[in-house]
Amino acid sequence: MVDRYGSDVLSGDWKRPPRGRSVELAAEPGTVVEDVETGWVGAVVRVEKAGGVHVVHLEDRRGRLKGFPLGPGFLVDGAPVRLVPPRVAAEARLAIARAASARTASGSVAVAGARARVARGSRLYVEGRHDAELVEKVWGDDLRVEGVVVEMLDGVDDLAAVIREVAPEPGRRMGVLVDHLVPGTKESRVVDEARRVRPYADHVLVVGHPYVDVWQSVKPQRLGMDAWPVIPRGTSWKHGICAHLGWPHRTQADVARAWQRILASVDSYADLEPELLGRVEELIDFVTAPE
Template identity: 60%
Template structure:
């Protein structure tokens, strides 16, 4: 699977970062997502040159060449291989990819669902995960279920009865130190069987709406909502969109969701957490 690599677009690159030609066998870490993998090949796709890294469990992800990588713990710039290199940047045809950036399999048949599950807070979270990672989740046999909030996460996990063959990955909004959500997550991991079979991760944003990059909507930043104001209504008002009631909120979300086409439209804080949960549920150990 693929994660965004926002660090490679910055113009504030230190001059002492060495340039390293892309070559098969390099073990690199993506600074934005923390993904570590061996460089398998370089290819041209969607008008850009990317390299394919293979990480744990054989999972692959593609990244554009450039800055934002670590080689043996040190920052490097990955450049195109030389003409004599074993990896040609001018690959004749790039493989088809899913919205998450992973290579699409030869068949689209869904795997029989695992007992393990991904839980998200609400319907909007589930729809966003489905839009970007749906093909990958069907291939892995993972079902995403909305909880309708996490206030009773402890009880829900207890009823689920997690175990080695029945694991849970929980994606939480606003999971920051000291928040209500972080306290609920800590309590949830004390449920019998949860310690090694439940993973609770989250992004720092108030709501999943904010994991969509502002630039995708043609704005510089998300509107700031005053304390005490309904957050989603305030966001829609700040965007200049209809915001009179629940119908406008539903339509506003569909408009936001329609703006998302691939993983590159989402913030790295969300990308890394979804990939972490999928790895947790599919990679042994």
């Protein structure tokens, strides 16, 4: 049937302007637009901020430049547009800013998209698994970029023999991190002997931190303590720490879980004591330095 009264004049988008609704358009260089108010037609040359207002500069076909406030009031092929800052430039600036501010856990500038480098001949040696896991968590990204592998010694009692076995040389340096390296200890005597091993001394660097165990290099505040407790002689240090914290410590599995809780409290270099930070950085510099 024929509708005698026609369609509802208020149905649909009856408020729509004759030329259509304005849409956003990035003011990319080279985009040709027309200013509705003045009729000026030109290609976008640049967008800048002046007096707190974004201004788009248009160049007409005679090479003349004129600035207009960025926003609505422009046409492209007769259709209204609202000019906004160039997305490409804005995204590029954002990407640069993010890259510049991105840091690894060690505080180094992160290298975006970097692949692990083929392993160097030089190596970084630590006493045990906990040392290796802590170094990996904080310096792992840096070591992969540098191609440095961390190996475990399972103690340093026979460090001199290990050095002779590895036989470091130019291009195959050996950096060693030792726990509890303080004057008068067994560790200090072992290290003194290892440093005298010839003909490898020039290609070996042995440094240490003063802590009984690498656990102690984590700032105690991260575990809710003001300081690490003093464990009486005759008591296993790790068991004593677990007991002080109220953690299970009857089995080796309990101790392993305790370490994982401690390791989980470390997010970056800021959670570690400077006595460890300095020594690890020194070793990394040594094993990556050009011969």
